[in-house]
Amino acid sequence: MTKRALKANKVYDVIIVPGIPFYEPTWDRVMQMRVIWAKHLYDRGIAKNIITSGGAVYSPYIEAEIMKEYLIAMGVPRENIFTEERAEHSTENVWYGYKLAQKKGFKSVAVCSDPFQSKMLYRFAKRKTKKQVKFLPAIFDTLRGLPHDTPVVNYAPLKIENFISITQRQSKWKRFMGTIGRHIDFKETD
Template sequence: MTVLTSSCFIIRNNFYTDPEKCYKEALSEKPFDAIIIPGFPHDSIKGWDRIVQGRVYWALFLYKKGIAKNVIFSGSAVYSPYVESKVMALYAEQLGIPKENIFVETKAEHSTENLYYSYLLAREHGFNTIALATDPVQSSFLVSYKRKFKLTNLKFIPIIYDTLMVMTKENPKILADSAFVKDFIALPERESLYKRVRGTVGVKIKRLLKQQRKEARLERRRLKREVKT
């Protein structure tokens, strides 16, 4: 029983991003240069999904509280013909986040890619303090990838649903045509289940990082040879 309790404690502390605890830490470290908001498929008939609504409103809350200076929405057109990040950006702008403080990452097709590509985008813009702000489940799934992908200065600010519940909600109207992808092919039609699962657990990013390390080693060797000659 003691071993089981200890194991649960270790798992909770290492793999669970507690919303209240993370928020208190964020308050002590604010403002963050940017927060990353992963995308979710857009349905042009049903309108914005509750998951999308929750993530966009959480971004709005963190921006208005001065916790985040900028927001990076991440996601390609994966399961519907709309680029997820662009759709979320349109909603965010309608709700009051200034366009100049909104950035979109449009390549990611999996959660791990949302995290990695958005982190790279943030660094390209000179942002140093960066946080992932999403659902507690997704946040907890991705927490181990901070180490695996060597994402320094990355923090986590998962959604506090009690906070979302008391926020006044609007139903903004957007023109999603600018996010529409012509000749769209959904991910399940392009990749097998096996390949999609590997993408979910970050295999594509791990390969990319491995290739980058290999290229860096080759470059160092080349420079050493030049010095010797």
């Protein structure tokens, strides 16, 4: 998506923010970028709602819940944030986020991420959602001008006990297959 496309005043019912591992005590630069960009799109009225997507994959924190807490701390109303906690890979963030959007009755859906991830996911989304999911990659020039304060978030209650990292549960090959969407049951109805 270009700056021109953002200026076209397209409004999306919901944007999907793909997760990234959270390692305490605070978010890393990629999570910060995705969350700040999502808040910017919400504040500008480009997104009416936000779906944060991601389970506890590499760290013992559910990525979707951590991002949700940061968004709330930054002023996005809780009732406008939905979490998808099943995804373990980027393709799953898009697919399960899209399915949640459909379940909630949202018609226009976009993925909000960095340009690299957006480019990597574009073909998958185009094929699997029949072009219904659009992309709103971060525009770094705009992002640089936005506040980058780190709000205080109580992440302790979000920690999963007896967590086992995906690197211990799956081989590199199986993780790669997940990355390209091979773990998704596209015929699953719920």
